[in-house]
Amino acid sequence: MSNTIELHHQDSGPREGVPLVVLHGLFGSADNWRSHVKQWQERRRVITVDLRNHGRSPHAPGMDYATMADDVLALLDRLDVPRCDLLGHSMGGKVAISVARLAPERLASLIVADIAPIAYGHDHDSVFTAMRRVEEGEPTSRKQADALMAEAVETPAVRMFLATNLVRDDDGVMRWRVGLDEIDDAYEDVAAAPAGEGAYHGPTLVLRGAHSDYVSDERLSDLKDVLPEAEIETLDAGHWLHAEVPEAFQQAVNAFLERRSS
Structure with missing residues (x-):
């Protein structure tokens, strides 16, 4: 271990x-x-x-x-x-x-x-796209983050679930608390x-x-x-x-x- x-x-x-x-x-x-x-x-x-x-x-x-x-x-x-x-x-x-x-x-x-x-197959491509949009867009509110995610994910319930991973940094920007890069790199193992x-x-x-x-x-x-x-x-x-x-x-x-x- x-x-x-x-x-x-x-x-x-x-x-x-x-x-x-x-x-x-x-x-x-x-x-x-x-x-x-x-x-x-x-x-x-x-x-x-x-x-x-x-x-x-x-x-x-x-x-x-x-x-x-x-x-x-x-x-x-x-x-x-x-x-x-x-x-x-x-x-x-x-x-x-x-x-x-x-x-x-x-x-x-x-x-x-x-x-x-x-x-399983790759069925999270739109989710990764939505989360990268937020990462790049640096929203300062959950409403802005939701609008960025909506460009890739249509279902509000999915966006709401993903938003549980958002935290505000010291500059007021909404950031992902998940290790998005690590998950993306390891997605083959997750699937x-x-x-x-x-x-x-x-x-x-x-x-x-x-x-x-x-x-x-x-x-x-x-x-x-x-x-x-x-x-x-x-x-x-x-x-x-x-x-x-x-x-x-x-x-x-x-x-x-x-x-x-x-």
Whole structure:
């Protein structure tokens, strides 16, 4: 784990029991999970993580899934967490699958939100273009930043999500807190399949969006090869199912964790 970095995290809830560790997707952060954490922390310890080049974690080259899984394992070691329930959305789901394959003994269960353990094509070109427009335009307000992003990204919800990564510098200019250069350079690794070999045979829940093609029926055989014990539940949502249908998402995760612990 010589190339690991010290990930920023948020830790809340009671200390007894197995904690739930949450990993965000590409261009996300631990902050995106605050409404869910408010509910989960009433009954369990919850650790939300900023993956490298995201949120408040350091920027560093290299985003292959073995490296990002090692970052998470190093955090668990630092927090003295021998085992956890691990939840990951999208890119974070691939990191979670990588942890499950590389260190299955560290997981009590695995929850994967709308991602399959396969390589995907390049579907973030417009997002990178929008973020570069902001970088070059040096806006001084969120409204100006949104107008710059709108030149490349039509969907307001996507622009709003990306804007959660904007912070104001000492000169009043809106800057990206993500490591945009590092992510851009490593995008081939982000699009790749998770790290590790073989299957993870522990308790697994896969939540997929009915209106998302990330875990289509055609990809279920690939998913089952890697996650043979997976319970698959489809929610009436797109890719951002935890934000689009938060109550249904909460209910599915809670029911799975309760079944597993009973």
